[in-house]
Amino acid sequence: MERIPILRMGHFLLVTIQVDLYDQLAENLESDLVHMVKKTQAKGVLIDVSAVSIIDSFMGRILGNIANMSKIMDAETVVVGMQPAVAITLVELGLPLKGVYSALNVERGMQLLHSKIIFDQEEEEAEAEGDDDDHSIE
Amino acid sequence: MTIVKEQDVVPFRNRVKEYAVKMGMSLVNQTKLITAASELVRNLLKYGKGGNVKIEVINQGRDNGIRLTFVDQGPGIENIELAMKDGYSTGKSMGLGLPGTKRLVSEFNIQSSVGKGTTVTIIKWKNG
Ligand SMILES: Nc1ncnc2c1ncn2[C@@H]1O[C@H](COP(=O)(O)OP(=O)(O)O)[C@@H](O)[C@H]1O
Ligand SMILES: [Mg+2]
Numbered sequence: 001m002e003r004i005p006i007l008r009m010g011h012f013l014l015v016t017i018q019v020d021l022y023d024q025l026a027e028n029l030e031s032d033l034v035h036m037v038k039k040t041q042a043k044g045v046l047i048d049v050s051a052v053s054i055i056d057s058f059m060g061r062i063l064g065n066i067a068n069m070s071k072i073m074d075a076e077t078v079v080v081g082m083q084p085a086v087a088i089t090l091v092e093l094g095l096p097l098k099g100v101y102s103a104l105n106v107e108r109g110m111q112l113l114h115s116k117i118i119f120d121q122e123e124e125e126a127e128a129e130g131d132d133d134d135h136s137i138e
Numbered sequence: 139m140t141i142v143k144e145q146d147v148v149p150f151r152n153r154v155k156e157y158a159v160k161m162g163m164s165l166v167n168q169t170k171l172i173t174a175a176s177e178l179v180r181n182l183l184k185y186g187k188g189g190n191v192k193i194e195v196i197n198q199g200r201d202n203g204i205r206l207t208f209v210d211q212g213p214g215i216e217n218i219e220l221a222m223k224d225g226y227s228t229g230k231s232m233g234l235g236l237p238g239t240k241r242l243v244s245e246f247n248i249q250s251s252v253g254k255g256t257t258v259t260i261i262k263w264k265n266g
Contacts, residue, residue, distance in 0.1 A: 093238035
């Protein structure tokens with residue numbers, strides 16, 4: 001069966017979609033990615049859609065599912081390189097890509113993920129510290 | 139063109155694109171048209187159990203455009219008004235196909251009778 005390759009880069013997974021997806025391929029990608037996030041404990045998923053000329057409600061839902069499932073496993077999803085015409089069309093179709101961050105290109109996407117992860121860590125640390133001297137909450 | 143299986147979808151989308159490119163339709167309008175076509179062909183397969191699609195180039199005054207007709211002999215739609223609502227789906231999906239498509243094209247027409255089938259016609263004008 002045809003599959004879209006998933007590359008591991010440190011804490012992140014990178015998927016480059018080179019073809020217009022048909023349904024089976026999209027569904028395979030969803031389950032493969034969810035598996036990989038779990039297996040590798042990845043902190044972020046980058047999906048490069050710069051070569052994709054059509055995203056309909058089915059594909060949009062797959063992207064949303066990937067983001068939701070990843071989130072549950074503590075990973076953020078960034079969709080990179082969406083063509084402007086595709087973005088405009090998605091808005092008019094009525095499909096807000098909830099929980100999906102977007103970035104101009106893979107490099108920016110990586111920066112975004114790094115900032116998210118570092119920010120999350122700092123926040124957690126701050127919270128942990130805050131707990132020590134914050135008694136008013138109880 | 140006959141559409142009976144999932145593998146027929148990509149060739150159909152490519153045909154629509156060829157026509158749109160040839161007429162010089164802008165990229166945004168092309169993308170809207172092909173996305174709409176993708177939604178409707180998906181409905182035709184999923185709910186209509188396959189059917190026929192027609193691609194036509196049409197003229198009106200100085201503008202020309204593409205008309206797509208989707209015909210199936212499936213179960214039909216009981217309540218079209220409801221089916222046209224954002225988020226309404228009997229197939230556990232997004233329920234954006236019909237209402238979203240209507241927003242993406244210049245003209246949208248749907249006719250359906252229960253037990254007989256569904257016909258959806260859309261037009262996208264080159265400059266519309
Ligand atoms: N060709 C068709 N034949 C029968 N029912 C249809 C057809 N197209 C759409 N429908 C009905 O209209 C509903 C809404 O369609 P749509 O807006 O495309 O959303 P979705 O495909 O996500 O269900 C479908 O759930 C289905 O009940
Ligand atoms: Mg649909």
